[in-house]
Amino acid sequence: MLILLPFPIRQGKTDAMNEAFDPDGIEQAVFVVGGHHETLDEPWHALRRARLIYVSDGVLTVRTDSSRWVVPPGHAVWIVANVLHSLSATRRVQSYSLYASPDAAPLPSQSGALVPDALVQALLVAVAELPLDSPFDEPAARLVQVLLDRLPALPAAPLGLNWPRDPRIQRIADSLSATPAQSAVLEDLAVAAGVTARTAARLFVKETGQTFGQWRQQLRLLVALEHLGAGASVTQVAVEVGYNDVSSFIAVFRDAFGDTPARYFRAISVDAG
Template sequence: MDLIDLNAVQRPVFVLAERHDALDKPWHAQRRAQFVHVSEGVLTVRTDRGVWVVPPHHAVWLLPGALHRATSLNPVVTRTLYADTDAVPVPAENRVVSVEPLVDELLLAAAQFGADYPADGPESRLIDVIVDRLPLLAKAPLSLQYPRDRRILRIADALLAHPAQSGVLDELAAGAGVTARTAARLFVKETGLTFGQWRQQLRLLIALERLGAGASVTRVALDVGYNDVSSFIAVFKDSLGETPARYFR
């Protein structure tokens, strides 16, 4: 993508394409909403509240002003729709959605003319079709909310650093200076998931990152804490509807 001043763009909605051999974009925010679509690779977006993992044919909605960091372990190709909030129905929270083939192709076409197009030409009408389709895209279960309580966040940070560790909640809670009962209650209150569900989702998202970077299913299963590869494949398929091999075809 040629460097442009995003704040100087006059169009309320536009699409820009980028390709990176690997990505480690520092913390930043945009004044517009962003719909970041991944066509190749796997993109990971983090805020202070959580993480969103975006495989091919998915996109992440980022709200205006959301301070975030974007990373990818391997080459990644994105097409990002930037939008003023009065021009596009923006969801109430950051989320990952599945992108249908029609929207895939429309974003590809819109990226060809980018931010410089007439307000009353065919390009504008193509953008209108994209805007009409965006609210219809289904939410995908590819995010994880971080707890806010400092004691529970210590447990979350320990699991983020070492997802394969097999410690039970009693052990992890003791290390964080909180009872297991309180930790269990706070996980549900602050993340909407039980401790076990939270850890399983964390392992799933880390597995997606590493599979997208080309690691083998067996290696990834062991790295995120599964001794039985078949169990990992079953959890993956139950969560995402496909085995790892089929998911990344």
Template sequence: MNASWRSFDPDRNTRPAIALRVDVSDNDNEAPVHQHRKGQLVLALRGGVVCEVPNARWMVPPNCAVWVPGDLPHSNRVTPNARICLLFLEPGAAALPQTCCTLAISPLVRELILHLAGQPHDYAPDSRSARLVQVLLETLPDMPVERLHLPISSEARIRRIADALTANPADRSTLPEWARRVAMSERSLARLMLRETGLSFGRWRQQLQLLVALRHLAAGATVQQVSAELGYESVTAFITMFKKALGQPPAKYLAALTRAQQA
């Protein structure tokens, strides 16, 4: 079923799992903060998705998905003209984590979700769809977790820095400069950042830039364009950062996702 993701209410249905395929237009690329009883898996088929929950932002490149447990407030934002699939699960239907995470999705699981998205949501309990749902629910917990999230905070100063760097990821202001902007000492800001996010300022900013890079790359930007967008002095420096974080340079990382998507 293909419908507007912003008007769909998954809690009207009590099946163990239902799915919705969404082709996102330029003017329908954000679902504001909301919550529902069902857990939600947001699968990116084309383009990228940023999901924000309290104290964290999660990036979903193609062929990955973010898991949002039920009753957790969240918002979703996608790259223009993305294609996504939303899988809604009844509480306890699958042995998935109680916290958000990004999962690498296998071709089998992706095809099961896509098949379910094409079926009526009121499928019979003894139907073929119901049997395939059981396979899906048993297989989902085996999907590996990817490190594609940014810890943030409701603390006003951390939120201010996160919003500013998201809007201008090329900003290379140092920790002392940021401390002056938020009216703190350098040492106090360093302690606050570590306490609120679990990361040093430098590691936290690098993770933010990684998520911004993935979002732009998923939208079709070149490595050179993304490197410039993030303010790197050279493409090589950006590639080095990316490879250190994700184990592969950008081109190979995205190529691997594409191959998996086409498998």
């Protein structure tokens, strides 16, 4: 079932169904809905169910107050119940959302990016076809149970970034996010944020689990995923995220994601299809 998500979409529209949809208004403990949008700007909200957001086409950015993920085709993000989150996409995106009550089954206890296998992808599509206005029959319930059983075993994907909470470090993070290509060193960024470089370096490790250099590189890679998913060339993206040498960008991308940008998106397109 392809349906319009319940939140006011400020950019673009789905051509799925023309009625609003509230996940918390559904009685089923577990269900899946799908939708596609030319662009997407789903505002901040929290749900009483956990949510798995699987992207079958396009690239989706998912945010919580402490994390950010960029999700290409064939990948997913798990959001635990009652966590504020928002979704956005600058180009066409198609996704399937699994909503599960916390007591429905043993579920992942932490939010994060995942790699659904082919069976999980097929089950998400199949369960999305089930009606939401009546209890599932026995065959449908078995499909749902297999889907739930598979979730805890899904491998994690390196598609996320912990976002700092300290306001001084947030200013540095926001500056880099707005202009990822900037070449400013931590000392300069720290002065502008009203903190010493030594304190900034310590807080980055404490709040994100990464050094400043590691965090900055991961940010650039996630921005690169967004831009590559929007159709930009590898050369253009390399410059946009701060690499003057395209070969260096490709090498860093391959180290992080296991393949070159062109092959990576080609491979995930085949897998998602």
